[in-house]
Amino acid sequence: MPNLSVVIITFNEEKNIARCLASIETIADDIVVVDSFSTDRTEQICLQFKVRFIQHRFEGHIQQKNWALQQAKYPHVLSLDADEALDEKLKSQVNSIKENWTADGYTMNRLTNYCGQWIKHCGWYPDKKLRLWDTRLGDWGGTNPHDKVIMQKGTRITHLNHDILHYSFYTIDQHLKQIDFFTDISAKAAFDAGERSSSFKIIYKSAFKFFRDYILKLGFLDGYYGFIVCKNSAFAKRMKYRKLQELNKSGA
Numbered sequence: 580m581p582n583l584s585v586v587i588i589t590f591n592e593e594k595n596i597a598r599c600l601a602s603i604e605t606i607a608d609d610i611v612v613v614d615s616f617s618t619d620r621t622e623q624i625c626l627q628f629k630v631r632f633i634q635h636r637f638e639g640h641i642q643q644k645n646w647a648l649q650q651a652k653y654p655h656v657l658s659l660d661a662d663e664a665l666d667e668k669l670k671s672q673v674n675s676i677k678e679n680w681t682a683d684g685y686t687m688n689r690l691t692n693y694c695g696q697w698i699k700h701c702g703w704y705p706d707k708k709l710r711l712w713d714t715r716l717g718d719w720g721g722t723n724p725h726d727k728v729i730m731q732k733g734t735r736i737t738h739l740n741h742d743i744l745h746y747s748f749y750t751i752d753q754h755l756k757q758i759d760f761f762t763d764i765s766a767k768a769a770f771d772a773g774e775r776s777s778s779f780k781i782i783y784k785s786a787f788k789f790f791r792d793y794i795l796k797l798g799f800l801d802g803y804y805g806f807i808v809c810k811n812s813a814f815a816k817r818m819k820y821r822k823l824q825e826l827n828k829s830g831a
Contacts, residue, residue, distance in 0.1 A: 580678050582608035584651035585659065588643050589613070592661035593620040595746060600628045602664035602744075603657065606674050613647035621661075639764075641726045644719040655680065657711045658728075662746045663689070669741035673711065683734035684712030691745040693754075693804050701798035701808045702791065708743065709736065722772070724764045751807060758815045766822035776824035785817035 585607040589596060600610065610630040614621060615637035625632045633650055637643050648656060657673065659665075665673065669687060676685065688705035691698050698704060709717075709728040717730035730736065748754040769776075792798045793809040801808070 581655040581680055582653040583655050583657060583673075583677055584609040584611060584653045585657045586644075586647045586651050587612050587659050587661055588615070588640075588647050589617060589621050589625075589661045590615045590637065591617045591619045591621060593617075593624060594749070595662040596621055597624050597627075598664050598746070599659055599661050600625065600630065602670060603659070604628055606665075606670060606677070607657070609652040611647065611650045611652075613643065613650060615643065639723045641719045641721060641723055644726060648714050648718060651714070654713055654715050655711075656714050659710065659743070660745075664744045664746070666690075666742045666744050669739065669743065672739050672741055676711070681735075682737035683716050684709050684728070684730050684736045685739050686736060687711070687739040688742045689745050690742040691747045693747055693808060694750065696801070696804045698801050698805065698808055700796055700800050701793070701805055701812070702796040703808065706745075707738070710743065711739075722765070722768045724761050751811070754811055755814075758811060758818060762815055762818040762822055765819050766826060769819070769823050770826040774823060775827055776820040778824075781817055781820045781824065784820050785813045788816040789813035 583606065585603045587596075587599060587610070589612055603610065610628065612625050612630050612632050614632060614634050616634055622632055631650070635643065635646055644658065648658075686707050686709045689708050691703050691706070709730070712728060712730065716734050717728050719726050720729035721727040748757070789809050789812070792812055793806065798805040798809040
């Protein structure tokens, strides 16, 4: 039976980290928290649990998560964000997998709580994530800030039908501030990859994003907050391509 390391990165997560750690402390054989120099009570809260708390300068989501993997004691890893937790059924399933590890990686659904409401449409659910895997066969990739685990060719992936609970935003303003921050990162990543923007692309990308998430992805079934989520997602798309257009013009 393989031992399991749980790896978490943090920055000012005093609102979330206790819930995250409590959800995995009975299934983890090793818990490592890599913190990018939090200024709140994150460290004090973490040290109430049996964790290894390591501080490391943040160089990007993908870079930080891959560095954190290197600190794990065991190759079999469960990776969570600080604002996530396992539901009880998923926790039980992960415990069973430890006793009979048959795949190279396991995907699971992520259910997001937005301002106190669980969002079950809007393109936000089931939001399948690969978070449990043999790190000798895959690591973090993607484009910042949208990281994802990339496995080697030929690996076997199995899906688990229970949820990571994602406590995303407590207020709409918090969401808008993250959009501003993340679109800086995503626009720069797109620029570095040679992508171009235009006034047409800004309008088209944002309009289609809202139509897809609110109509095609049934966001209207999530009521008021479904509308807010879809509207803000479209706004994020518009901001990304507007910022990319500015980078294209300046050549920065």
